[in-house]
């Protein structure tokens with residue numbers, strides 16, 4: 001399906017074999033939140049499909065990416081896994097298409113830090129016009145939860161963000177009684193990608209590689225999102 005604003009650089013007179021390869025759109029998504037909330041594990045889970053065996057504190061920024069196929073279009077999702085320190089260099093905030101705020105459901109302090117992270121983004125000209133989501137991680141640790149779904153949802157509503165609760169360690173783990181199943185990490189990032197695809201004209205580019213088919217995630221992505229979600233995809 002042709003997206004409005006997509007770049008097509010094909011010449012009508014060229015035979016198929018001479019066509020330049022289609023461009024791949026790139027979505028840059030930064031993942032921010034306090035140190036230890038699980039940013040590295042979440043991005044690793046999405047890009048590598050598993051929980052990392054061991055992690056070390058991120059220094060500066062790590063960068064992971066994955067090529068996905070959404071409605072027949074190759075899209076590269078670049079996840080910028082930032083260190084849990086504020087005042088990141090301006091460079092990280094350039095050309096950002098979406099922001100994922102992460103807190104740890106077992107660590108109230110990481111939840112209380114969220115306004116400072118939002119302010120940090122605002123100071124770098126990333127305001128409410130940039131799609132943002134809120135992710136409560138470590139839902140597998142049900143006995144240690146300090147941040148309930150209701151209070152997190154209230155915060156998310158106040159800031160016009162969809163809330164997802166998940167676990168990078170066990171994305172299939174059950175959420176608490178009020179939230180139902182926790183959301184799959186896969187579905188969360190795919191929901192963001194669908195949102196961006198539906199609204200962003202374009203970002204260039206590089207030759208295509210082998211896309212990873214994500215039909216399952218595309219189908220169930222964002223089922224628990226409130227605010228924007230797959231209904232707008």
Ligand SMILES: Nc1nc2c(ncn2[C@@H]2O[C@H](COP(=O)(O)OP(=O)(O)OP(=O)(O)O)[C@@H](O)[C@H]2O)c(=O)[nH]1
Pocket residue numbers: 033034035036037038039040041042055056057058059082083084085137138139140141166167168169170
């Ligand atoms: N039980 C559980 N532990 C997790 C989960 N996600 C991350 N962890 C653990 O939390 C710790 C911190 O995870 P990281 O992914 O390194 O956290 P981070 O936010 O990237 O930390 P910085 O790089 O310091 O900013 C590690 O020991 C992980 O194994 C999760 O979903 N469940």
